[in-house]
Amino acid sequence: xxxxxxxxxxxxxxxxxxxxxxxxxxxxxxxxxxxxxxxxxxxxxxxxxxxxxxxxxxxxxxxxxxxxxxxxxxxxxxxxxxxxxxxxxxxxxxxxxxxxxxxxxxxxxxxxxxxxxxxxxxxxxxxxxxxxxxxxxxxxxxxxxxxxxxxxxxxxxxxxxxxxxxxxxxxxxxxxxxxxxxxxxxxxxxxxxxxxxxxxxxxxxxxxxxxxxxxxxxxxxxxxxxxxxxxxxxxxxxxxxxxxxxxxxxxxxxxxxxxxxxxxxxxxxxxxxxxxxxxxxxxxxxxxxxxxxxxxxxxxxxxxxxxxxxxxxxxxxxxxxxxxxxxxxxxxxxxxxxxxxxxxxxxxxxxxxxxxxxxxxxxxxxxxxxxxxxxxxxxxxxxxxxxxxxxxxxxxxxxxxxxxxxxxxxxx
Amino acid sequence: xxxxxxxxxxxxxxxxxxxxxxxxxxxxxxxxxxxxxxxxxxxxxxxxxxxxxxxxxxxxxxxxxxxxxxxxxxxxxxxxxxxxxxxxxxxxxxxxxxxxxxxxxxxxxxxxxxxxxxxxxxxxxxxxxxxxxxxxxxxxxxxxxxxxxxxxxxxxxxxxxxxxxxxxxxxxxxxxxxxxxxxxxxxxxxxxxxxxxxxxxxxxxxxxxxxxxxxxxxxxxxxxxxxxxxxxxxxxxxxxxxxxxxxxxxxxxxxxxxxxxxxxxxxxxxxxxxxxxxxxxxxxxxxxxxxxxxxxxxxxxxxxxxxxxxxxxxxxxxxxxxxxxxxxxxxxxxxxxxxxxxxxxxxxxxxxxxxxxxxxxxxxxxxxxxxxxxxxxxxxxxxxxxxxxxxxxxxxxxxxxxxxxxxxxxxx
Numbered sequence: 001x002x003x004x005x006x007x008x009x010x011x012x013x014x015x016x017x018x019x020x021x022x023x024x025x026x027x028x029x030x031x032x033x034x035x036x037x038x039x040x041x042x043x044x045x046x047x048x049x050x051x052x053x054x055x056x057x058x059x060x061x062x063x064x065x066x067x068x069x070x071x072x073x074x075x076x077x078x079x080x081x082x083x084x085x086x087x088x089x090x091x092x093x094x095x096x097x098x099x100x101x102x103x104x105x106x107x108x109x110x111x112x113x114x115x116x117x118x119x120x121x122x123x124x125x126x127x128x129x130x131x132x133x134x135x136x137x138x139x140x141x142x143x144x145x146x147x148x149x150x151x152x153x154x155x156x157x158x159x160x161x162x163x164x165x166x167x168x169x170x171x172x173x174x175x176x177x178x179x180x181x182x183x184x185x186x187x188x189x190x191x192x193x194x195x196x197x198x199x200x201x202x203x204x205x206x207x208x209x210x211x212x213x214x215x216x217x218x219x220x221x222x223x224x225x226x227x228x229x230x231x232x233x234x235x236x237x238x239x240x241x242x243x244x245x246x247x248x249x250x251x252x253x254x255x256x257x258x259x260x261x262x263x264x265x266x267x268x269x270x271x272x273x274x275x276x277x278x279x280x281x282x283x284x285x286x287x288x289x290x291x292x293x294x295x296x297x298x299x300x301x302x303x304x305x306x307x308x309x310x311x312x313x314x315x316x317x318x319x320x321x322x323x324x325x326x327x328x329x330x331x332x333x334x335x336x337x338x339x340x341x342x343x344x345x346x347x348x349x350x351x352x353x354x355x356x357x358x359x360x361x362x363x364x365x366x367x368x369x370x371x372x373x374x375x376x377x378x379x380x381x382x383x384x385x386x387x388x389x390x391x392x393x394x395x396x397x398x399x400x401x402x403x404x405x406x407x408x409x410x411x412x
Numbered sequence: 413x414x415x416x417x418x419x420x421x422x423x424x425x426x427x428x429x430x431x432x433x434x435x436x437x438x439x440x441x442x443x444x445x446x447x448x449x450x451x452x453x454x455x456x457x458x459x460x461x462x463x464x465x466x467x468x469x470x471x472x473x474x475x476x477x478x479x480x481x482x483x484x485x486x487x488x489x490x491x492x493x494x495x496x497x498x499x500x501x502x503x504x505x506x507x508x509x510x511x512x513x514x515x516x517x518x519x520x521x522x523x524x525x526x527x528x529x530x531x532x533x534x535x536x537x538x539x540x541x542x543x544x545x546x547x548x549x550x551x552x553x554x555x556x557x558x559x560x561x562x563x564x565x566x567x568x569x570x571x572x573x574x575x576x577x578x579x580x581x582x583x584x585x586x587x588x589x590x591x592x593x594x595x596x597x598x599x600x601x602x603x604x605x606x607x608x609x610x611x612x613x614x615x616x617x618x619x620x621x622x623x624x625x626x627x628x629x630x631x632x633x634x635x636x637x638x639x640x641x642x643x644x645x646x647x648x649x650x651x652x653x654x655x656x657x658x659x660x661x662x663x664x665x666x667x668x669x670x671x672x673x674x675x676x677x678x679x680x681x682x683x684x685x686x687x688x689x690x691x692x693x694x695x696x697x698x699x700x701x702x703x704x705x706x707x708x709x710x711x712x713x714x715x716x717x718x719x720x721x722x723x724x725x726x727x728x729x730x731x732x733x734x735x736x737x738x739x740x741x742x743x744x745x746x747x748x749x750x751x752x753x754x755x756x757x758x759x760x761x762x763x764x765x766x767x768x769x770x771x772x773x774x775x776x777x778x779x780x781x782x783x784x785x786x787x788x789x790x791x792x793x794x795x796x797x798x799x800x801x802x803x804x805x806x807x808x809x810x811x812x813x814x815x816x817x818x819x820x821x822x823x824x
Contacts, residue, residue, distance in 0.1 A: 065774070066781035070732040102771045105790070264719035265785075267727045294785035295772055300712070304719070307676035311720075315679045320482040359514045360707055362477070362815050363822045369478030373677075373706035376788040378517070403774050410775045 001038050001387060003349075004030060008043025009356060009367075010343055017048060019349040022163070022387040027345050039389070046353045046381060047367055050341045051109040052298035053131075053332025055257040056197075056236040056286025058115045059124075060087065060095030062102065063409045065290040073266065080291050091409060092117040096124035098406035099296055104130065104396050106297040106377040107352040109385035110338065112234065112257075112286070114170045114197055118153065125165060129388055131350075133336055135170030135197040138185055140178050147181070151188050158192035164386055166336070168234075170197040174210055174219050179226050186228040195232050195336060198223075200256075201245070202237035203268050220245035229254050234335060236286060237262075238276075239269040246272075246279040255282045255335035258327065260304040262288035273309045274317045284332040285324070298328045302372045321372040353382035413450050413799060415761075416442060420455025421768060421779075422755055429460060431761040434575070434799040439757050451801070458765045458793060459779055462753045463521040464710035465543075465744025467669040468609075468648040468698025471525045471533065472499065472507030474514065475821045477702040485678065492703050503821060504529040508536035510818035511708055516542065516808050518709040518789040519764040521797035522750065524646065524669075524698070526582045526609055530565065537577060541800055543762075545748055547582030547609040550597055552590050559593070563600050570604035576798055578606065578748070580646075585611040586622055586631050591638050598640040607644050607748060610635075612668075613657070614649040615680050632657035641666050646747060648698060649674075650688075651681040658684075658691040667694045667747035670739065672716040674700035685721045686729045696744040697736070710740045714784045733784040765794035 003019040010017070016030040018037070032040065061084075068079045087095070092115065103111060110131035113121055118136050125132040136150050150169075157167050169185035171177040177185075182198075189196040201207055201219045210219045220241060223229055229252035238256040241249070249256060258271050276283060285305065287296045302324045310318035319327075330341030333350070340348035354361065354371070358379040361370045371379075383391040390396065415431040422429070428442040430449070444452065473496075480491045499507070504527065515523060522543035525533055530548050537544040548562050562581075569579050581597035583589040589597075594610075601608040613619055613631045622631045632653065635641055641664035650668040653661070661668060670683050688695060697717060699708045714736045722730035731739075742753030745762070752760035766773065766783070770791040773782045783791075795803040802808065 063775060064777075065786055066777045069778070069781045069785070070727075070734075073727050076727075098771060098774060105771060261719060264723035267722050267730070270723060290786070294781070295788075297788065300715070300788075303712070304716070307673060307716070308720070308723075310679050311676035311682060315482075315485050315488075318679070322482075357812065357815055359510060359517060359811070359815055362510060363475060363819045365476075365478045365822060366481070369481045369706070373481070374477055374702070376707075376709070376712075376790070378788070378790050399771070400769065403769055403771055407775045410777060 003039045004037035005041045005043045009047035019387045024349050045356050049352050050329035051350045051352045052107050052328050054108050054111040055284040055332045057111050058289030059099035059113045060092045061289035061291050062098040063095040065294045089117045089120045093120040093124050094405045096121050097402045100128045100130050101402050102296050104383050104390045107380045109350045131164045133166045133168050135168045138171045139176040168195045168197045173199040182226050197234045200235040201240045207240045220248050224248050239271050246275050250279040250281045257284050257286045259286050259288040260308050262292040265292050270312050274313050284335050285327040299375050302328050321369050325368050349387040351384050352380050354379050355381045415451045416449035417453045417455045421459035431799045436761050457768050460763050462741035463762045463764045464519050464740050466520050466523040467696040467744045469523050470527045470701030471511035472504045473701035473703050474510040475507040477706045501529045501532045505532040505536050506817045508533050509814045512540045512542050513814050514708045516795050516802045519792045521762045543576045545578045545580050547580045550583045551588040580607045580609045582609040594638050609646045612647040612650050613652045619652045632660050636660050651683050658687050662691040662693045669696050669698045671698050671700040672720050674704040677704050682724050686725050696747050697739040711787050714740050733781050737780050761799040763796050764792050766791050767793045
């Protein structure tokens with residue numbers, strides 16, 4: 001499959017882009033008859049940009065979007081958990097497809113998922129041709145039988161024959177997993193050359209409880225003591241960090257995932273960006289699940305991240321537009337070993353084409369500023385993942401069927 | 413003009429809505445042949461909701477969207493002001509039309525504007541059939557000739573023959589207007605039965621400077637001492653308030669306008685919602701101008717307002733979805749004496765029709781939760797203002813011409 005995109009805006013110039021297989025094979029002036037393209041896209045009045053990589057979500061929770069809101073935290077959690085427990089395998093499949101549809105519509109080509117029924121998530125992901133790291137969730141409360149089965153699944157699927165899909169052991173959090181379970185997960189990851197996903201330091205309660213039960217160690221110090229922090233470790237939230245935590249995380253080369261919408265909605269706290277930046281910690285961006293956001297838009301997440309940091313840490317120390325755009329694109333891709341996130345020759349062909357005639361992108365002083373501070377999903381016309389078109393002219397295949405299936409969950 | 417909307421979702425039921433003239437004349441089962449409708453809209457798979465009222469913006473600043481960003485505050489302001497000084501009357505007209513287009517696309521039918529070249533703003537507003545309170549900006553630096561001309565303009569246009577349009581004296585702020593100029597503006601407002609717009613307590617610097625120069629009075633106490641606070645006064649920002657300020661504002665019956673995106677982006681601070689709620693202050697919502705937001709979406713403003721308040725004041729004390737939805741609709745309408753913001757018989761026919769098949773509104777547990785926490789402009793299909801259709805099927809008249817004109821500003 002070869003796609004030729006003619007007359008597209010890339011940075012400050014107009015050029016042509018050739019995609020062959022899953023890579024950008026040539027960028028520059030390309031005559032139509034000089035290449036054999038299966039598809040030619042007229043890129044005039046559009047710009048090409050990296051697509052987004054959503055480093056943390058619980059995709060199928062789309063089904064619980066707006067199920068209940070604005071209750072005190074524990075009352076809210078109880079209601080969500082009770083409803084969540086009713087989700088069956090087909091719900092997970094339908095909810096994940098709705099999530100993927102929403103992500104494609106807002107320009108995302110990869111998500112790191114952490115949920116249940118991993119085979120049904122796999123089914124949805126394969127059908128929709130998006131990239132996914134499927135986190136297989138571990139908690140001690142699952143019991144040894146399920147835990148062993150999950151490890152066996154990871155062993156079986158570690159070299160799964162689909163370049164878009166990878167798996168990860170995902171020990172849920174330090175308050176649901178013993179040190180021993182964390183160690184077993186990490187051993188499995190290293191043995192199978194997988195990444196490991198977990199939640200870290202999301203709330204003050206988590207930090208205080210950890211210090212009480214683990215000899216005054218913070219959650220970061222505790223995970224470090226278990227030997228599970230490396231460049232294979234992806235840590236969501238990281239809201240409450242000490243200076244020493246920041247040093248440990250930087251040295252470990254682990255990636256921290258910022259989830260500002262979720263941290264705000266759940267009153268979890270505000271990630272200390274200046275501290276993390278000063279220590280050179282790798283930071284990517286994620287939306288978290290639809291109960292605590294309630295959408296999967298990386299555009300909204302970027303704006304929320306930069307505006308929140310500016311009001312809390314002052315303009316000079318906040319996250320800039322170019323920093324947050326990198327978090328949402330190249331930093332996310334790199335964290336999972338994907339050679340994407342940049343529109344350059346020989347890079348993986350993940351990209352979005354945005355409509356420069358959209359009112360939100362007018363006028364065109366600076367496209368990155370407009371994407372971060374002004375754009376919404378209506379600006380995104382086309383989404384390409386691994387050299388394949390997932391959306392064109394705002395349309396995704398089967399979108400009405402996906403929405404119909406997911407909407408029925410309310411009537412159950 | 414009569415519009416019959418058939419089979420539309422309103423709250424939890426499906427009904428028909430008849431608009432005659434500028435009002436909802438009947439809501440309930442309405443047979444097609446029982447009324448004489450000029451237009452029939454198939455509302456199946458759509459819901460009707462109040463439209464949005466944007467209580468504070470500087471519309472034509474759309475032209476400066478993304479012009480420069482992420483500089484230290486004073487360096488940034490200097491660049492913006494220098495560019496702003498180059499705007500001519502036609503720029504204001506084109507920039508205001510772009511703003512109105514963007515507002516219609518995101519469901520807004522009214523905006524309170526505060527800018528220059530009020531006759532060119534009027535030209536844009538009349539052409540696009542949106543509601544507007546045109547704030548005529550006053551500063552002492554304009555000089556007595558311009559100040560007198562502006563008062564004369566307000567006298568002339570106070571009873572302007574267009575029910576969608578009203579005018580307001582808009583003394584800019586306490587650091588640009590003397591007490592005497594504030595008093596003259598308020599006298600003009602009362603004489604002509606107009607509202608008065610101003611900025612109040614946006615930054616700590618403003619508060620500290622005011623106390624220094626006005627015998628330790630806060631900006632609120634100072635405006636109160638001038639006698640200009642009443643139900644005709646609309647105060648933007650109100651970020652830094654004392655307990656006494658809150659009491660004064662509640663008693664005055666003035667409306668405060670919350671602008672969370674702008675307050676965050678400019679590091680101005682965080683409005684104290686619990687204090688304002690405890691005192692029963694009237695609060696509406698606004699986007700501010702496109703240099704400090706950078707869009708005019710009331711959807712994003714609602715989400716930002718509730719999430720910011722939850723992370724700062726904790727879940728229990730933050731702004732709920734239904735509170736912020738009211739701020740963005742009925743509270744804004746009421747502040748300017750518009751009998752809209754509710755879908756009820758005999759109310760002004762301002763409304764939006766949203767697409768219930770949009771992925772962001774799926775599933776349909778609760779439409780208000782979905783609108784506040786999940787929706788973007790792609791969810792809004794139709795916008796009706798004063799009984800007239802401004803957008804249908806996501807399309808606004810002349811939209812490409814408006815965008816082309818505005819985009820040319822970059823090349824000047």
